[in-house]
Amino acid sequence: MKSKPPPTLETYAKKRDFTRTPEPSGAKPPAKAERAARFVVQMHRATRLHYDFRLEADGVLKSWAIPKGPSFDTHEKRLAMMVEDHPLDYRDFEGIIPEGNYGAGEVIVWDRGTYRLLEGSDVTQAIAKGSLKFEMFGEKLRGAFALVHIGARQRSAAPKGRGGEENAWLLIKERDEFVDPAWRIEDHAQSVASGKTLADIARDPRAPHWESKDKAAPSARTRARNERRAAVAPLPSITSPMLATAVDAPFDDPQWFFELKWDGYRAIAQIERDGSVAIVSRNGNDFTQKFPELAALAEAFEERPVIVDGEICVLDDEGRPSFAALQERLDRFGRSGPKTPVTYVVFDLLYGNGRDLRQEPLEARKAALEGILTGRGPVMLGKHVVGNGTELFALARQRGLEGIVAKKRTSTYHERRSREWMKMKVLARQEFVIGGWTDARGSREHFGALLVGVYDGDGLLYAGSVGTGFDDKKLAAIAAKLRPLERKTSPFKAKPKTDSPAHWTSPALVAEVTFTQWTRDGMLRHPVFVALRSDKDPREITRERPQRTATIA
Structure with a gap:
């Protein structure tokens, strides 16, 4: 009787046709042995180069995909996306995954060795708690490391689905004698098993790979993909995202989805079939060059081309978005942002599988989106709950988040504000146009307060002065942007006192x-500055007047 792989390898097996790839099937049961747990790190050039980090536990390899690979710098927090469990014999795999197969490309055994937990004794329990601390005894990786979960806390020990916030982790070097900020992963490109590089593997005809003298019939999945491509709809031009109407209170309704409101830059991303990426803000600004790490978005999707809607965020160690950190990233580092990587929180699929999906109900679009995410790349799936808006709003308040968004399950996608999407904010919060500043007093430098307003039909109406929420860096950065805009006359309809x-x-x-x-x-009353918004058009800034929830929902 043919052996079956362990239950946790079902996702791994479903993604592969083992008659067409040399990867191990995992059907052979692992031998029990009393020895140190092993690890392997495989350098893998698929759609994009990344490092597959695998820890032996419970008869399988718990696995994470790390786009930039490990670091010996304690200040570097490397994104690690948890993927499906792999069989133990995968630790020795080195070769070529053929075109047309999942993860096609060259693979080498970049490092291997043993490891031990520094806290607790059960890897599965540590994963469930969202924190693993361990010491590595490899040929390249030595010393203490930590894997820390940065997404939602509600999950099982095994990864759920192919992508999303439950899969997002950080790999961090702990302080010890092996810390080395000068160490560069690019200088260590050889396999510890064969001494070869990925380029050597690609050129080696003896490298394990699938070959056939007869042309094999395409799989059902390949046939379906070819059929879709044969009659694909043209990529639509989407110039602005669908916006939510502000309301005054949360509510419960099983016909609505409720999501956390992500505090970042709203952006539409288009990923072409060749992997090229274009990212545009809600007012048409090109974000592609401002966030170069998002060029790796193609890794996140099994099928291309796609157009998705999401939010560009900087997440803290607990997975909370920080708009101030995002703004500081742009002000301080410009394009590079070396120590402040962004995450694209994706929550809607507008084009996929060769179809314009905007007229499909939201529920179908979300299901299709989750089905094409790979769990790789700088992407996190924006999750939702069904029906329970008041509880999610309370959670947002408790965690210090901006608020929540309610979306009708049957809503279609329109490039305008809609009453089928509603937003509820924990604090009153909106954008204002800056029309001037006042002189600084006392020990403060640069300026005292910002003079702000909103547009109505008659012009720019003064709304007050904002004098708190600044530190020295913000004061200096904002002043540098204000001075070139100085003029002699007030821009407000009525000159404020x-x-x-x-x-x-x-x-x-x-x-x-x-x-x-x-x-x-x-x-x-009691205004506090949050950040400048380069993604908003000043001419579109009006006073938000939240509608009564009961009149809409």
């Missing part, structure tokens, strides 16, 4: 501000 001398600017910059409420005369 200020406690300190005012300087006026052209209304070209947008600030995001939190506040407690609007006064009866249209002024902000």
Whole structure:
């Protein structure tokens, strides 16, 4: 009777045709042995180069895909996307996965050895808790490392699906005698098993790979893909995302999905069949060059071309988005952002499988999106809950998040604001146009407060001064952007009265501000600066007036 792979290898087996790839099937049961647990790191050139990091546990290899590979610098937090379990005999695999197979490309055994847990004694339990600390005894990797989960805390020990927040981890070097910030992974490109590089493997006719003298019939999956490509719809031109209507309170309804509101830059991403990527903000700005790490988005999707909707975020160690960190990334590092990588939180599929999906219901679009994610690349799936908006809103408040978004399960996608999508904010928060600043007082430098307003039909209406929420770096950075815009006349419809001398600017910059409420005369109470918003058009900034939830839902 033919052996079956362990249950945790079912996803691995479903993705592969073992008559067409030399990868091990995992059908042979692992031998029990009392020895140190083993690890392997495989350098893998598939759609993009990455490193497959695998730890032996429970008779399989628990696996993570690391785009940039391990580092010996304690300040480097390397994104590690958890993928399906692999069989133990995969640790010796080195060769070529043929075109047409999952993960096609060259593979070498980049490093191998043993490891031991530094906390606890059960890897599966450590994965469930979201934190593994271990010491590695490899030919290249030595010393203590940590794998820390950065997404949602509710998950099982095994990865769920092919991608999403439950799969996002960070690989971090712990402090010990092996720390070496100068160590470069590019200088260590040879296999520890054969001494070969990926290029050597690609040129080696003896490398394990699939060959046949007869042309094999395409698999059902390949036939289906070819049929779709034979009658594909043209890629649509999508110029702006669908926007949510602000409402005043959360609600519960089984006909609605509820998502966390991600605090970042809203962006539409288009990934072509050749893997090229174009990313555009909600007001048409090209983000492709500003976030070069997102060129690896192609790794995240099994099928291309696709067009997806999502949010560009910087996540903290607990998986929470920080818009201030995102803004600092752009101000401080420009394109490179070496120590502040971004994650693209994707929550909608607009084009895929050769079809324009915008007229499909949201529920179908989300299911299709989850079905094509690979778990690789700088991507996290924006999850949702069904029906329970009040509980998710309470969680957002508890975790210090911006709020939640409600989306009708049957909603189709339109490039405008819609009442079928609604947003509920924990704090009053919106964008304002900067029309000037006041002189600094006391020990503060650069400026005292920003003078802000919103547009209505008659012009720019003054809404108040914002004097808190700044540190020295923000004051200097904002002042540098304000001075070139200075002018002699006020841009506001009515010139505001200020406690300190005012300087006026052209209304070209947008600030995001939190506040407690609007006064009866249209002024902000207790405003606090959050960040500048380069992705918003000043001419579109108007006062948000949340509608009563009961009138819509």
